[in-house]
Amino acid sequence: DVGKIAQAFGVTEAHVRRRLALAGLPAPVLDALKSGEISMGLAQAFTVSSDEALILEVLNDAINGYMNEYTVKNRLNPQSIDSESRKATFVGLEAYEAEGGTITCDLFEDEVLLNSPDIIERLFAEKLQATAAAFKEAEGWAWVTFSEESSLYWYELQEQNGFARVYKVEGVLDAKQTARYDELAELSDGDALDEKDSAERAALEAITEGDYISAQKVIAGAIVYVDHSGVLQSVRGLIDADDQEEAVIAGILEESKHSLSQQA
Numbered sequence: 001d002v003g004k005i006a007q008a009f010g011v012t013e014a015h016v017r018r019r020l021a022l023a024g025l026p027a028p029v030l031d032a033l034k035s036g037e038i039s040m041g042l043a044q045a046f047t048v049s050s051d052e053a054l055i056l057e058v059l060n061d062a063i064n065g066y067m068n069e070y071t072v073k074n075r076l077n078p079q080s081i082d083s084e085s086r087k088a089t090f091v092g093l094e095a096y097e098a099e100g101g102t103i104t105c106d107l108f109e110d111e112v113l114l115n116s117p118d119i120i121e122r123l124f125a126e127k128l129q130a131t132a133a134a135f136k137e138a139e140g141w142a143w144v145t146f147s148e149e150s151s152l153y154w155y156e157l158q159e160q161n162g163f164a165r166v167y168k169v170e171g172v173l174d175a176k177q178t179a180r181y182d183e184l185a186e187l188s189d190g191d192a193l194d195e196k197d198s199a200e201r202a203a204l205e206a207i208t209e210g211d212y213i214s215a216q217k218v219i220a221g222a223i224v225y226v227d228h229s230g231v232l233q234s235v236r237g238l239i240d241a242d243d244q245e246e247a248v249i250a251g252i253l254e255e256s257k258h259s260l261s262q263q264a
């Protein structure tokens with residue numbers, strides 16, 4: 001087996017798998033490699049597929065015209081997506097495979113390619129929608145929606161969607177907390193903070209940073225989205241144009257900064 005071969009030759013198991021993948025290529029590909037008609041890089045690219053008919057078709061094009069490794073892999077797996085793409089990361093490989101999604105391993109690039117992008121798209125939308133509902137329940141906003149975009153900018157939400165925005169209400173440390181924070185700041189300056197002290201300082205900073213209050217949350221909402229790294233992000237404290245007059249009356253939105261004339 002792979003492990004015994006690797007041990008016998010003093011190489012890694014990954015190295016053995018790569019060599020076996022090359023050895024398993026159709027004979028015409030190996031012949032083209034031996035004769036110099038294709039490079040080792042192109043030969044490695046052919047290992048991402050097990051469809052011999054397609055491999056030979058692409059091989060013929062590679063011999064008769066210029067093709068690089070990326071072009072070959074794209075021809076062999078035109079719809080595949082990287083398992084580290086933002087949507088795949090958010091969905092998770094386990095959930096994808098549970099829905100019948102198949103994978104192809106690019107042994108030479110240490111990549112896992114997902115062969116069913118339609119499954120990823122569906123699971124991504126479903127998980128994002130469910131996450132928005134859970135977010136609303138957990139934080140108590142009047143509404144929470146989601147965006148499939150990888151980034152959201154406040155100025156676009158304001159200009160294109162007419163949103164206004166409320167911000168966290170800052171907290172105030174009492175005398176004892178202030179004194180303790182100053183002590184921790186001195187320890188930090190001297191690189192003497194341990195894990196417990198760091199946690200305590202972070203908790204005190206969270207108080208000064210503040211939080212949204214219930215009076216804001218009963219009118220405002222949030223949008224959740226998945227960033228380029230596949231991590232869930234959110235924009236909180238948004239007030240829809242239809243609710244801004246109510247927010248001004250309730251005293252949580254300053255009319256001077258968000259005039260009603262700009263809300264139309």
